[in-house]
Amino acid sequence: xxxxxxxxxxxxxxxxxxxxxxxxxxxxxxxxxxxxxxxxxxxxxxxxxxxxxxxxxxxxxxxxxxxxxxxxxxxxxxxxxxxxxxxxxxxxxxxxxxxxxxxxxxxxxxxxxxxxxxxxxxxxxxxxxxxxxxxxxxxxxxxxxxxxxxxxxxxxxxxxxxxxxxxxxxxxxxxxxxxxxxxxxxxxxxxxxxxxxxxxxxxxxxxxxxxxxxxxxxxxxxxxxxxxxxxxxxxxxxxxxxxxxxxxxxxxxxxxxxxx
Amino acid sequence: xxxxxxxxxxxxxxxxxxxxxxxxxxxxxxxxxxxxxxxxxxxxxxxxxxxxxxxxxxxxxxxxxxxxxxxxxxxxxxxxxxxxxxxxxxxxxxxxxxxxxxxxxxxxxxxxxxxxxxxxxxxxxxxxxxxxxxxxxxxxxxxxxxxxxxxxxxxxxxxxxxxxxxxxxxxxxxxxxxxxxxxxxxxxxxxxxxxxxxxxxxxxxxxxxxxxxxxxxxxxxxxxxxxxxxxxxxxxxxxxxxxxxxxxxxxxxxxxxxxxxxxxxxxxxxxxxxxxxxxxxxxxxxxxxxxxxxxxxxxxxxxxxxxxxxxxxxxxxxxxxxxxxxxxxxxxxxxxxxxxxxxxxxxxxxxxxxxxxxxxxxxxxxxxxxxxxxxxxxxxxxxxxxxxxxxxxxxxxxxxxxxxxxxxxxxxxxxxx
Numbered sequence: 231x232x233x234x235x236x237x238x239x240x241x242x243x244x245x246x247x248x249x250x251x252x253x254x255x256x257x258x259x260x261x262x263x264x265x266x267x268x269x270x271x272x273x274x275x276x277x278x279x280x281x282x283x284x285x286x287x288x289x290x291x292x293x294x295x296x297x298x299x300x301x302x303x304x305x306x307x308x309x310x311x312x313x314x315x316x317x318x319x320x321x322x323x324x325x326x327x328x329x330x331x332x333x334x335x336x337x338x339x340x341x342x343x344x345x346x347x348x349x350x351x352x353x354x355x356x357x358x359x360x361x362x363x364x365x366x367x368x369x370x371x372x373x374x375x376x377x378x379x380x381x382x383x384x385x386x387x388x389x390x391x392x393x394x395x396x397x398x399x400x401x402x403x404x405x406x407x408x409x410x411x412x413x414x415x416x417x418x419x420x421x422x423x424x425x426x427x428x429x430x431x432x433x434x435x436x437x438x439x440x441x442x443x444x445x446x447x448x449x450x451x452x453x454x455x456x457x458x459x460x461x462x463x464x465x466x467x468x469x470x471x472x473x474x475x476x477x478x479x480x481x482x483x484x485x486x487x488x489x490x
Numbered sequence: 491x492x493x494x495x496x497x498x499x500x501x502x503x504x505x506x507x508x509x510x511x512x513x514x515x516x517x518x519x520x521x522x523x524x525x526x527x528x529x530x531x532x533x534x535x536x537x538x539x540x541x542x543x544x545x546x547x548x549x550x551x552x553x554x555x556x557x558x559x560x561x562x563x564x565x566x567x568x569x570x571x572x573x574x575x576x577x578x579x580x581x582x583x584x585x586x587x588x589x590x591x592x593x594x595x596x597x598x599x600x601x602x603x604x605x606x607x608x609x610x611x612x613x614x615x616x617x618x619x620x621x622x623x624x625x626x627x628x629x630x631x632x633x634x635x636x637x638x639x640x641x642x643x644x645x646x647x648x649x650x651x652x653x654x655x656x657x658x659x660x661x662x663x664x665x666x667x668x669x670x671x672x673x674x675x676x677x678x679x680x681x682x683x684x685x686x687x688x689x690x691x692x693x694x695x696x697x698x699x700x701x702x703x704x705x706x707x708x709x710x711x712x713x714x715x716x717x718x719x720x721x722x723x724x725x726x727x728x729x730x731x732x733x734x735x736x737x738x739x740x741x742x743x744x745x746x747x748x749x750x751x752x753x754x755x756x757x758x759x760x761x762x763x764x765x766x767x768x769x770x771x772x773x774x775x776x777x778x779x780x781x782x783x784x785x786x787x788x789x790x791x792x793x794x795x796x797x798x799x800x801x802x803x804x805x806x807x808x809x810x811x812x813x814x815x816x817x818x819x820x821x822x823x824x825x826x827x828x829x830x831x832x833x834x835x836x837x838x839x840x841x842x843x844x845x846x847x848x849x850x851x852x853x854x855x856x857x858x859x860x861x862x863x864x865x866x867x868x869x870x871x872x873x874x875x876x877x878x879x880x881x882x883x884x885x886x887x888x889x890x891x892x893x894x895x896x897x898x899x900x901x902x903x904x905x906x907x
Contacts, residue, residue: 355716
């Protein structure tokens with residue numbers, strides 16, 4: 231894995247909001263087909279880092295490398311063009327529309343200026359089947375009447391329509407029940423099988439451990455440590471999040487310090 | 491819920507199995523339980539309003555045998571065209587989750603402009619009508635732009651419009667206050683009727699077109715292996731439309747025939763219904779009304795959709811205003827006033843279009859106007875005063891809004907299980 235080019239690599243990213251340094255020389259890396267868990271306490275800079283990646287807030291300093299190439303990502307469309315899809319915590323679904331309508335929202339298939347419902351519905355069925363989403367019984371069911379897990383599945387499936395190379399999932403299992411969490415985690419594993427890079431932001435370390443390959447800890451706007459899930463445990467990660475030890479098999483070169 | 495596939499509580503195997511998943515979605519939920527659920531959560535708004543309409547008609551017919559006579563059916567259909575045309579635009583605004591309080595005033599001012607241009611300035615009816623529609627479109631564009639650009643609630647912007655356009659209407663009409671239309675195209679809109687034969691032909695053509703379109707949609711779904719409604723349901727739907735259309739023509743042919751105004755109304759309703767269901771723009775209206783932020787993030791030009799909807803609403807208000815003028819044979823200072831605005835908003839709501847946005851359809855404009863018009867017409871026949879009419883209409887509206895809110899709560903309770 232070390233030999234292949236990372237899908238996404240950030241080097242020394244700094245982001246300031248006025249006098250506040252939200253990110254301070256952060257390094258980050260996602261390999262193709264790798265699921266990376268981004269964890270950290272509230273205010274550690276996870277969201278800001280994701281916003282830098284998805285182009286909402288471009289970084290002030292540092293390098294943004296996509297498949298080994300230096301890129302400047304200054305807006306969400308820039309990130310989308312690279313092949314980065316983001317599923318936000320609020321899912322951004324229209325409750326009054328059905329699954330097909332939500333999946334193709336803003337990118338509806340048309341024939342002669344008219345919506346091509348049949349082709350969209352077929353594609354929706356195929357996509358959900360491909361992802362083994364069997365919990366959604368009718369793609370013509372209103373999304374507002376669906377469970378949290380089903381809604382999350384719809385949102386993730388929608389992010390895949392643009393054939394992205396990397397998917398960012400913001401708290402995908404927050405507020406989900408046990409069975410639904412299991413569904414979503416299984417779905418994340420299938421994204422990995424498709425060769426996608428996946429970033430999972432989560433507060434729930436148990437979910438993170440179940441699904442990710444590598445854990446990246448953020449702490450006070452800097453790197454708080456990088457852990458291989460096979461060689462670590464929850465206690466170690468919690469210690470890194472809270473800053474008690476901050477160790478682990480760190481590999482970042484410009485390792486951030488805990489206090490500035 | 492009528493699926494034959496077993497429910498899998500645990501995550502499915504990692505090996506994708508497209509056939510099984512596809513089979514799951516094959517079956518369409520058509521069970522009675524599902525139907526009940528849809529009624530409860532307000533999905534079957536049009537069925538609800540048809541039941542309401544039947545009740546209203548039965549009550550009035552039992553009290554006054556002239557109510558369902560050919561003459562009165564023609565009168566009723568002429569009475570509702572103007573308000574139903576205005577309601578078509580109101581439905582679009584309601585789908586956005588917004589409100590347009592200016593439609594009455596806009597219908598008044600645009601019809602005044604049409605009347606003044608054609609009577610006082612000698613314009614031909616067609617250029618005058620086009621000018622009126624253009625003014626309507628401009629007003630709507632302005633109101634939509636102001637409210638969206640500055641983030642002002644449309645309630646306030648269109649309330650200002652209501653006052654402003656009313657003033658403009660008085661100014662346009664001048665000191666006489668009333669402009670009588672010259673006989674011609676403008677008065678023919680509401681005054682002409684199809685001959686018996688032409689009425690039958692139009693009805694049959696419409697029914698055949700509807701049947702062909704419905705069958706084609708059904709066959710396309712079946713051919714693509716998608717879930718399709720049960721075939722008997724498709725036949726029932728076509729039969730219901732055919733019976734309604736042919737029965738209407740049969741009845742009105744006993745009197746003066748099919749009013750041209752009704753043809754215009756049904757044409758507009760069908761066209762807008764098609765637009766909202768089959769075009770990207772229509773889909774985007776529902777999306778913006780359902781979740782504006784989600785629509786924005788999906789790349790929908792929310793600003794453009796909103797401004798366009800308000801432009802269309804005011805244009806339809808102008809269409810309704812012209813129709814009202816044609817029926818009155820004049821435009822005066824009270825044109826577009828009185829209960830026109832309230833009825834044009836109450837109608838779609840009674841017929842199941844949600845005030846909260848994202849739910850409803852264009853046919854609710856016609857059906858709602860029919861309910862309100864029937865109540866008003868029936869009470870006139872029974873010699874009730876306006877006082878009673880207003881109170882009954884108000885009670886029906888309140889009942890409809892309560893149902894709408896109850897449906898919303900039902901959805902909230904059944905959703906996010």
